[in-house]
Amino acid sequence: MSRVRRLLDAAELALLRTVIPGRFRRSSLDALLASEPCRRRRQRAGELGLMETDMLRVEALLARAPLLHQTCLYRALARYALLRRRGHPAEFVLGIDACGLAHPGHAWVELGGRAFAEAEDVSRYRVTFRYPDARFGVSLTP
Secondary structure, eight states, rough: OHHHHHHHHHHHHHHHHHHHHHHHHSOOHHHHHHHHHHOOOOOOOHHHHHHHHHHHHHHHTTTTTSOOOOOOHHHHHHHHHHHHHHTTTEEEEEETTTTTTTTTOOOEEETTTOOOSSSSSSSGGGEEEEEBBBTTTSSOOO
């Protein structure tokens, strides 16, 4: 993966983080997720590791932006969109804490059934929503 591609991905992730809150206000979650079809693209060895490192670095920088929405929902939506645009079959996941609704829920992205670029331990959450659900080979939106 070239440095130019990595810089473009970082810039696109930052842009997605700024526009997704507005898109989310104007659209349903299903429509927003369905608008990011997985592009067919040849995967290169080591690409995901570099993408994960770069995503975490960009997110660390964006965490300092005072006007940017700092929620797991917007982080996960931006990560999902970028991964899908780059041809990775990402899944967007929502879950609630196993201790009950008094605790906050969480949103994250999975690749191959494993959380991607996620610092939080997602095993403590019960999955309430997954898009698309690769286990069944279908999505909720036609």
